[in-house]
Amino acid sequence: MTPSSALQITDAWALARAQHDVITHAQLRALGYSDEAIRHRLRTGRLFVLWRGVYAVGRPNVTRLGLWKAATLACGPLCALDGESGLALWGVRSSEGREIEVAMPERHSHRLRGIKVRRVRGLAGHTTEIDGIRVLSLPLLFVQLAGRVPSGGLEAAITEADKLDLIHVERLRREIDALGGRPGVAPLRTLIDKATFRYSDSELERAMRPILRAARLWEPEMGVWVNGFKVDFYWRELDFVIETDGGRFHRTAFQQTRDRRRDQAHTIADTEHLRFTHPQIRWERPYVEGAVTKVAGRLIAAVERSKGP
Secondary structure (H helix, E strand, O other): OOHHHHHHHHHHHHHHHHOOOEEEHHHHHHOOOOHHHHHHHHHOOOEEEEEOOEEEEOOOOOOHHHHHHHHHHHHOOOOEEOHHHHHHHHOOOOOOOOOEEEEEOOOOOOOEOOEEEEEOOOOOOOEEEEOOEEEEOHHHHHHHHEOOEOHHHHHHHHHHHHHOOOOOHHHHHHHHHOOOOOOOHHHHHHHHHHHHOOOOHHHHHHHHHHHHHHOOOOOOEEOOEEOOEEOOEEEOOOOEEEEEEOOOOOOOHHHHHHHHHHHHHHHHOOOEEEEEEHHHHHHOHHHHHHHHHHHHHHHHHHHHHHOOO
16 A cells, blocks of 8 residues: 555545545545545445445444435535434434435435435525534524424424523524515514513503403402412402413523422412413413413302302
8 A cells, every 4th residue: 555545545534534434425536536446445345325426434324413414415515404404413303304304505406315405595604513514503494494393393492492502582583583584484483472472560460351350350469478479460368379470482490490389389278379371361362261260260159159148
């Protein structure tokens, strides 16, 4: 083996290792390998075809990261992981779906087995690299997914990204506005606004009034302490509490623990209680009204029975 061929091999192995054990035909040619040398390595089991012009090095099976890297290499240098594959690479999904999803600036002229290719305009400036694999930025990725996946699944992905400090929802809301004109912007904006909606104290009081009237409830005490906690609405005669939470994509562990303790304190004291979010009160009024009416009706009937004929 000549010194130059030994250097070739070293360079190729180093590049393949950096790319999760995959390499392209063009990269091998740039390192000085001839077409015949590449064919020889394919015949002798040192290279294995993954997609046309993209090879696994040393063994036919590569890791998931290797497949993702190979898929983006097979589709072109400006391509990036998209969809569920992109979410999985970002770490906000545990699985990436049946096909690898790749975004590219131009429509591909032919199908590639196991790869779903989508043309995404304005791709430049909206990608990044994770583990050496190009992937859509999270704002563009969420816009791409809006309308293609159920809102609950998209909300779960945004929540996970927020928990991991990959995004902050307020900043995400501003960033998607800059992506205006894309089909997913409007539904994603609506999803974020509904999930993070919050009334002021006076707005909450006004929003609850028709719900309380429908439930035959009189004016409550507000902001009083019950069972060791300051509550939003309280009917002393009924020993009935309604609590409300401002919208947010996720609550910290401390907030969740405090909420559970509040609810547990009411349960231990045998205080009837309901908890609603501000978005529920704003957009799911029939449900909230029905729940309050049912519980209030039961409590009012019990109080009336206790007073006797």
